[in-house]
Amino acid sequence: MNIVVIGAGYAGTGAANRLSRKAPDTRITVINPRGEFVERVRLHEQIAGSGTAARPLTEMLRAGIAVETASVDKIGDGVVTLDDGRTLAFDHAILAAGSIANPLPGAIAVGTWEGAEQARTALEALPAGGIVSVIGGGLTGIETTAEIAEARPDLRVRLVSSTVGAALSAGGQRYIRDTLARLNVEIVADQIDEIDGTTLRLGSGTELDSDLTLWAIIAAVPDLAARSGLAVDADGRALVDATLRSVTDPRVFAVGDCAAVPGMRMACATAAPQGAHAADTLAGMIKGRAARPFSMGYAGQGMSLGRHDALLQTTDRADNAYRLFFGGRLTAFGKELVSRYAAYAARTGRSVWMGGPKQ
Structure with a gap:
């Protein structure tokens, strides 16, 4: 056969x-x-x-x-x-x-091998003070943002999404936000409409500079x-x-x-x-x-928050979040x-x- x-x-x-x-x-x-x-x-x-x-x-x-x-x-x-x-x-x-992933023109999709390699090369070339914008507040976006922020503290790193960790419990979402804040990540609660070179145009009409824009939405x-x-x-x-x-x-x-x-x-x-x-x-x-x-x-959802932190959100079998979550080095x-x-x-x-x- x-x-x-x-x-x-x-x-x-x-x-x-x-x-x-x-x-x-x-x-x-x-x-x-x-x-x-x-x-x-x-x-x-x-x-x-x-x-x-x-x-x-x-x-x-x-x-x-x-x-x-x-x-x-x-x-x-x-x-x-x-x-x-x-x-x-x-x-x-x-x-x-x-x-x-289907990224907007001007962004690099990070959920594929080819995109990840392209993003790695571009990230290595960024000088200190460069701005990295990660689009998407799901697991991929959170993990990518935290990993870059921890590995490259010399960069300005932001996460752009109308929601962050929407599938998590309220406590889990707070833990994510607190951890990203500790890593000096800026969270922009908005949606992306257009990328024009190094300019991000958001749904609210706001424009942001971005030297490297990473697309972390897998849909x-x-x-x-x-x-x-x-x-x-x-x-x-x-x-x-x-x-x-x-x-x-x-x-x-x-x-x-x-x-x-x-x-x-x-x-x-x-x-x-x-x-x-x-x-x-x-x-x-x-x-x-x-x-x-x-x-x-x-049974749960897990995500890395750099090399020394993570979050484990407990769920029921239908994947609905319980209040209980775990974080820290052991996690x-x-x-x-x-x-x-x-x-x-x-x-x-x-x-x-x-x-x-x-x-």
């Missing part, structure tokens, strides 16, 4: 390794645009020069898994067409293409599913049934950021269990077992363990997760 896995992030890499272990007679090919596995949870470290976020993909995949360094142009009837015109036949495919997915004729939602995510199979083509599983799974947020905490479930379902189908519905619940150590586990789960395919909230 031929299995193709499109994308080698947390979902795709974990799915390929788990399936290789559970169904060793399958032929698995992973297709990825680059030859590296990128730890997206460490891209802020890559940008600030405080860590590295990539390692060779060959180090992450089990022996026997083939790798095609290419982009997929289209998923057809049992065939994927690569950007160089070659085709690969499949019996089943796992679509794990991840997410992308889009590649159009591969849509242009392949798979049913998608309004955001372009592949519509799936309860077992994570495409409602258009049951041979195709969609997992991670590019899958429209109700109640799920974009995160490696979501991608890894979905990739593992797809692998388990395929392995079971090969052995004649019926597919089981996917179920997953959250930073815990966040580092979580990041290491995410890479371990992808490399081994050994993911564990809680069941979803009761209906």
